[in-house]
Amino acid sequence: MAEQRARRRPSEQSGAEVSEAQIAVHWQEEAYFAPAKEFIAQANLTDKGVFKRFSLDKFPGYFKEFAELLDWYKKWDKIFDGTNPPFWRWFVGGRINACYNCVDRHLARHKNKTALHFVPEPEHEAIQHLTYQELYVRVNEFAALLRDFCGLKAGDRVTLHMPMVAELPITMLACARLGVIHSQVFSGFSGKACADRASDSESRVMITMDAYYRGGKLLDHKEKADIAVTEAAKDNHKVDKVLVWQRYPGKYSSPTKLVEGRDFVVNDLLPKYRGKRIEPVRMPAEAPLFLMYTSGTTGRPKGAQHSIGGYLAYVTWTSKYIQDIHPEDVYWCMADIGWITGHSYIVYGPLALAASSVVFEGVPTHPDAGRPWRIAEELDVNIFHTSPTAIRALRKEGPEEPAKYHYRFKHMTTVGEPIEPEVWKWYHKMVGKKQAVIVDTWWQTETGGFLCSTVPGIHKMKPGSAGPAIPGIHPVIYDEEGSELKAGSGKAGNICIRNPWPGIMQTIWKDPDRFVHQYYSRYCRNRKSKDWRDWPYMAGDGAVQAKDGYYRILGRIDDVINVAGHRLGTKEIESAALLVPEVVEAAVVPVADPIKGKVPDLYVALKPGLDASEEIAKKVSASVVSQIGAIARPRQVIIVPDMPKTRSGKIMRRVLAAISNRQDPGDVSTLANPEIVDKIRTAHG
Ligand code: PRX
Numbered sequence: 001m002a003e004q005r006a007r008r009r010p011s012e013q014s015g016a017e018v019s020e021a022q023i024a025v026h027w028q029e030e031a032y033f034a035p036a037k038e039f040i041a042q043a044n045l046t047d048k049g050v051f052k053r054f055s056l057d058k059f060p061g062y063f064k065e066f067a068e069l070l071d072w073y074k075k076w077d078k079i080f081d082g083t084n085p086p087f088w089r090w091f092v093g094g095r096i097n098a099c100y101n102c103v104d105r106h107l108a109r110h111k112n113k114t115a116l117h118f119v120p121e122p123e124h125e126a127i128q129h130l131t132y133q134e135l136y137v138r139v140n141e142f143a144a145l146l147r148d149f150c151g152l153k154a155g156d157r158v159t160l161h162m163p164m165v166a167e168l169p170i171t172m173l174a175c176a177r178l179g180v181i182h183s184q185v186f187s188g189f190s191g192k193a194c195a196d197r198a199s200d201s202e203s204r205v206m207i208t209m210d211a212y213y214r215g216g217k218l219l220d221h222k223e224k225a226d227i228a229v230t231e232a233a234k235d236n237h238k239v240d241k242v243l244v245w246q247r248y249p250g251k252y253s254s255p256t257k258l259v260e261g262r263d264f265v266v267n268d269l270l271p272k273y274r275g276k277r278i279e280p281v282r283m284p285a286e287a288p289l290f291l292m293y294t295s296g297t298t299g300r301p302k303g304a305q306h307s308i309g310g311y312l313a314y315v316t317w318t319s320k321y322i323q324d325i326h327p328e329d330v331y332w333c334m335a336d337i338g339w340i341t342g343h344s345y346i347v348y349g350p351l352a353l354a355a356s357s358v359v360f361e362g363v364p365t366h367p368d369a370g371r372p373w374r375i376a377e378e379l380d381v382n383i384f385h386t387s388p389t390a391i392r393a394l395r396k397e398g399p400e401e402p403a404k405y406h407y408r409f410k411h412m413t414t415v416g417e418p419i420e421p422e423v424w425k426w427y428h429k430m431v432g433k434k435q436a437v438i439v440d441t442w443w444q445t446e447t448g449g450f451l452c453s454t455v456p457g458i459h460k461m462k463p464g465s466a467g468p469a470i471p472g473i474h475p476v477i478y479d480e481e482g483s484e485l486k487a488g489s490g491k492a493g494n495i496c497i498r499n500p501w502p503g504i505m506q507t508i509w510k511d512p513d514r515f516v517h518q519y520y521s522r523y524c525r526n527r528k529s530k531d532w533r534d535w536p537y538m539a540g541d542g543a544v545q546a547k548d549g550y551y552r553i554l555g556r557i558d559d560v561i562n563v564a565g566h567r568l569g570t571k572e573i574e575s576a577a578l579l580v581p582e583v584v585e586a587a588v589v590p591v592a593d594p595i596k597g598k599v600p601d602l603y604v605a606l607k608p609g610l611d612a613s614e615e616i617a618k619k620v621s622a623s624v625v626s627q628i629g630a631i632a633r634p635r636q637v638i639i640v641p642d643m644p645k646t647r648s649g650k651i652m653r654r655v656l657a658a659i660s661n662r663q664d665p666g667d668v669s670t671l672a673n674p675e676i677v678d679k680i681r682t683a684h685g
Helices: 002-008 037-042 061-067 098-102 104-110 132-148 167-178 191-201 222-234 266-273 309-321 340-352 371-379 388-397 421-431 512-519 570-578 614-627 653-660 676-684
Strands: 078-081 089-092 114-119 128-131 157-161 181-184 205-209 211-214 217-220 241-245 263-265 288-294 302-307 330-333 356-360 383-386 411-415 437-441 475-478 492-497 537-545 551-556 560-563 566-569 583-593 597-606 636-640
Touching: 061 078, 061 309, 089 309, 098 104, 098 167, 098 309, 098 340, 104 132, 114 132, 114 371, 128 132, 132 167, 132 266, 157 167, 157 191, 157 222, 167 181, 167 288, 167 340, 167 356, 181 191, 191 222, 191 288, 191 302, 191 614, 205 222, 222 241, 241 266, 263 266, 288 340, 302 309, 309 340, 330 340, 330 371, 340 356, 356 371, 388 421, 388 597, 411 421, 421 437, 475 537, 492 551, 512 537, 551 560, 560 570, 560 583, 560 597, 566 570, 570 583, 570 597, 570 614, 583 614, 583 653, 597 614, 597 653, 614 636, 636 676, 653 676
Parallel strands: 114 356, 157 181, 157 205, 181 288, 205 241, 241 263, 330 356, 330 383, 383 411, 411 437, 597 636
Antiparallel strands: 078 089, 114 128, 211 217, 288 302, 475 492, 492 537, 537 551, 560 566, 583 597
């Protein structure tokens, strides 16, 4: 209990508190930076009146402006239905197709314009430029294959385990055209992680690619599909078909054999569907568009379910007004489509606005830290979007590189984790050449799109702060007891959003109870209430609001670690460690890292009588990689004689986190085994 309380209190800043919020870097107030006049002159949104128009008392009517950016087969009857909190329904009665909005509707005016620039990692390979017309053709042909060869229809789920190639958005859009729900799993995740998601979503079809480039190597990716199918079968889930795209059409690039009758090479099947056109399915606005699995506080990742109408309206509006995308812009978001950032701000938002969106296969610092700037120069990218982790890595490896290239960004984004003001300033000065406006966008897998950010043509920027809420979003910060902190108090608490919005996930796939519990139960004023005002959304982040209304996000208040801007559940990592037979206890803690923001340190205790060894530590690390993926690989596996425990036997992670972060663990006298602390410190080294 004592531990629970301690871990949940972001407002207490003693060295002994160790949620991510507590160990976040704390910086002083920063001076503002003003957006360039040239930017403001062309910005999509400069009217300050927007905040009045989008004030809370006008909820939900103002969200009509979001939906009006889209083409509807049938207009909605009702903007918002809140009769069954917190299962909100948006644009009820409307009929729409996401693929139509991202592709077909642009053909009349933009068919010869590039929709996707695919940039292969090997620099000698030509960049592929796909026009909207070509995208239309390829999406239609693949949709025909999905429908006629795989028998997929609206409402079916399909698991994608695809790398950063043009075929990924093609696959997503083909699914969307049919009303098929896609569930893309980050390609860096392991076969086992893919299996968990395929089986939870009951996908009969899995779509993958034979191989892809990463860090100069052509990685075998097909082998993960074999593991995924085998592992899913152990979970009593059968995958009938595996569709394999070829990284090099016409050539199979994987050493892993195809399984007869189960695996099919897409590029071999496609000629049969040449010239086929599939009428987009007129879907209800509230039908799901996709699932995106994300880590939470408990065991397995959960499938955040996003709707077609609400989600698409939300990402389109935010792409237009926060990303400031115009149809003539060349927009590059360097995230991976396997995460929500890529879904919302590489694929759906930019394409709904007829922009040219860049899909980059590789690692930003490969072969050197000049690569992104060469790409920007080559493609004349003018909007750039990336994470603090990538910015830190590029700054470390090539601080002077951007100056060598003749690109010019009007707008840049940072997303996924807090950015240190010093890093922000380098991004502004060197990457943005002091001309680009920067938005620091705070949001989550669950929220579909941005929640807090400056409006680039209106607000000044403040390094390290996400900014105020975007128009239409009304945050509130609560303390532990559920009392509201005064606006602009500068005190840390738990950030929540008072009102629903169209981009919010609809539920957790197959687990509505967990959805209610995780996001709403803590601050719900009355569980029986049918009034949305009683159901604030709890984001799970600690935050402070400064006097100027800007929010600074401190980090997670739960058992989620944000590594390089990607979410990992401590429970997932610990469960993977416990699969090693020698291990009896495991505890994972976040450690501050100069590049990745946070990395996991993994403490394990062994069965009695076993001695610590390098070999066991390696086995533990390997288990984490095979269960989840290389992204979760612990910085260190520390074998300890015992865990620090409360009298009731709970592992005190805060003590471990303090040791890993070389902080004072504070008062440990209440532990059942205080003497262990020094021994652990010695084991940690
Ligand atoms: O802790 C916050 C952090 O990333 C979490 C969401 O992670 P995920 O669902 O993977 O989505 C990442 C892309 C939006 C949040 O709970 N986070 C996200 N953006 C920021 C951030 N922390 C600080 N500043 C941000 N701009």
